[in-house]
Amino acid sequence: MLLLQCPWCGDRSEEEFACGGEGDIVRPLVPEELDDRAWGDYVFMRRNEKGIHFERWRHAHGCGRWFNVARSTVTHEILASYQVGDDRPELPE
Amino acid sequence: MSRARHEPLAHLALAAAGETTGPDAGVTLQAAPYQPAVILRGESGNAAFLEAFRAGMGFDLPLAANHVNSHAGATALWLGPSEWLVQSTTGQAEHGRLAAALTGHRHAIIDHGDGQQIIRVSGPRARDVLSKLCPLDLEGPDLAPGRCARSILARCSILLHPLPGGGYHIHVGRSFADYVWRLLADAGLEFGVAIGGAG
Numbered sequence A: 001m002l003l004l005q006c007p008w009c010g011d012r013s014e015e016e017f018a019c020g021g022e023g024d025i026v027r028p029l030v031p032e033e034l035d036d037r038a039w040g041d042y043v044f045m046r047r048n049e050k051g052i053h054f055e056r057w058r059h060a061h062g063c064g065r066w067f068n069v070a071r072s073t074v075t076h077e078i079l080a081s082y083q084v085g086d087d088r089p090e091l092p093e
Numbered sequence B: 001m002s003r004a005r006h007e008p009l010a011h012l013a014l015a016a017a018g019e020t021t022g023p024d025a026g027v028t029l030q031a032a033p034y035q036p037a038v039i040l041r042g043e044s045g046n047a048a049f050l051e052a053f054r055a056g057m058g059f060d061l062p063l064a065a066n067h068v069n070s071h072a073g074a075t076a077l078w079l080g081p082s083e084w085l086v087q088s089t090t091g092q093a094e095h096g097r098l099a100a101a102l103t104g105h106r107h108a109i110i111d112h113g114d115g116q117q118i119i120r121v122s123g124p125r126a127r128d129v130l131s132k133l134c135p136l137d138l139e140g141p142d143l144a145p146g147r148c149a150r151s152i153l154a155r156c157s158i159l160l161h162p163l164p165g166g167g168y169h170i171h172v173g174r175s176f177a178d179y180v181w182r183l184l185a186d187a188g189l190e191f192g193v194a195i196g197g198a199g
């Protein structure tokens, strides 16, 4: 069981959250100008990182807000959590 | 105009009020009667909106996460950074007063009174019963009176509101009231459960 830090509510149990997968994926501004490969990359292709993964979570059973988390996919350690729109924080190496 | 309200827990025959299991009741469950309530949306960074609320309602909206402010029969519970539950504690609907106060300011008011059932959990073992079902740290300062928290109770979303006089109000969506009531009654069995009258 993970303990996640909601930027508004503080430390809460993983049960209260929903994971939204990899973060910082920008929807193409003019989708109709993309070919099938580029659109497929946007919709389906993910980094599948072994190491630090930047991902989106939602405090689904709490304040309802989306936010960003940096998590190690090896140890499950939560290295940072920050609001949508904030820059990625500096992480310890 | 009046309309009949179907109480979400009516089918459980809580008229059996006063019933107790076990020698001493460690926990008391009560189905609270209908309370008018609305969900208010507005921008917490909009000073004019906040001032309009204060001028109309006589108190400040809580801006700190999971805090509760009350004044003269109205209570505002923080639900999110732009979202509050405003409920009347007198039975008098606050909807009109709120709407009048906020006219001209960007906001939304959604009637929520019929959407929820409030279950009051009290007694010396109330916290033990909730701890079996809910991951919140109920002993920490975050859940003292004057605070509130949305969380999960078994598989159901709840709003937990510790009461100044002791015990808790648990707000649940009306169609989940049966599930949550039965869970609480079962979790309380080892401590003894008393069924309180409406109130």
Ligand SMILES: [Zn+2]
Pocket: A006, A007, A008, A009, A010, A059, A062, A063, A064, A065
């Ligand atoms: Zn939250």
